[in-house]
Amino acid sequence: xxxxxxxxxxxxxxxxxxxxxxxxxxxxxxxxxxxxxxxxxxxxxxxxxxxxxxxxxxxxxxxxxxxxxxxxxxxxxxxxxxxxxxxxxxxxxxxxxxxxxxxxxxxxxxxxxxxxxxxxxxxxxxxxxxxxxxxxxxxxxxxxxxxxxxxxxxxxxxxxxxxxxxxxxxxxxxx
Numbered sequence: 001x002x003x004x005x006x007x008x009x010x011x012x013x014x015x016x017x018x019x020x021x022x023x024x025x026x027x028x029x030x031x032x033x034x035x036x037x038x039x040x041x042x043x044x045x046x047x048x049x050x051x052x053x054x055x056x057x058x059x060x061x062x063x064x065x066x067x068x069x070x071x072x073x074x075x076x077x078x079x080x081x082x083x084x085x086x087x088x089x090x091x092x093x094x095x096x097x098x099x100x101x102x103x104x105x106x107x108x109x110x111x112x113x114x115x116x117x118x119x120x121x122x123x124x125x126x127x128x129x130x131x132x133x134x135x136x137x138x139x140x141x142x143x144x145x146x147x148x149x150x151x152x153x154x155x156x157x158x159x160x161x162x163x164x165x166x167x168x169x170x171x172x173x174x175x
Contacts, residue, residue: 008168008171011164011167011168012164012168014160014164015160015161015163015164015165015168016161018157018158018160018161018164019157019158019161021153021154021157022154022155022157022158022161023154024154025150025151025153025154025157026150026151026154026158028147028150029146029147029148029149029150029151029153029154030147030151031147032143032144032146032147032150033144033147033148033151034147035143035144035147036143036144040135040136041108041135042062042064042108042133042134042135043133043134043135044133046133046134047131047132047133048131048132048133049130049131050065050067050124050125050126050129050130050131050132051123051125052123053080053121053122053123054121054122054123054132054133054134055120055121056114056120056121056122056134061113061114061115061134061136062110062112062113062114062115062134062135062136063077063110063111063112063113063114063122063124063132063133063134064108064109064110064111064132064133064134064135065108065109065111065124065127065129065131065132065133066106066107066108066109066129066130066131066132067127067128067129067130067131068128068130069128070109070127070128070129070130071127071128072092072109072110072111072127073092073127074092074126074127074128075092075111075112075124075125075126075127075129076089076090076091076092076124076125076126076127077089077090077111077112077114077122077123077124077132078090078122078123078124079114079117079121079122080120080121080122081117081120081121082120084117088117090112090114090117090122091112092111092112092127106131108133111124111129111132
């Protein structure tokens with residue numbers, strides 16, 4: 001076996017692997033695009049009554065609220081941090097309705113995204129709010145953005161597989 005045939009076999013194998021990768025990345029990417037951005041549910045161990053104060057953690061930057069007559073656009077959250085020791089009022093600011101059912105069958109709605117604030121403590125009240133909790137936001141490559149990335153990668157892999165197939169067919173005809 002000479003080096004030329006080893007290189008040719010490796011080249012053909014890279015096309016087969018690229019074709020398999022294109023299928024895999026395409027299917028998974030399509031799944032992410034169709035699912036969209038899904039928020040993780042609120043941490044129920046952080047749930048507290050409206051008006052009480054919650055300590056937050058770096059990953060907990062979405063405020064969720066629940067109430068029988070909840071009006072999310074009327075709820076206000078006050079954030080207290082090292083930068084804002086007197087607190088800053090954060091109005092409801094979530095575009096689009098996001099709901100999650102909790103383990104005790106209550107419906108929680110996203111009140112606001114607090115990722116722009118260096119949080120230490122925050123409290124929410126008003127607008128029929130009875131209970132609020134924290135949960136992680138969707139920072140980074142998640143949801144549909146990650147799906148688009150995978151679909152582009154699948155396209156590149158498919159192009160490589162097609163290129164390898166065309167070159168190996170052409171060289172096979174000459175042999």
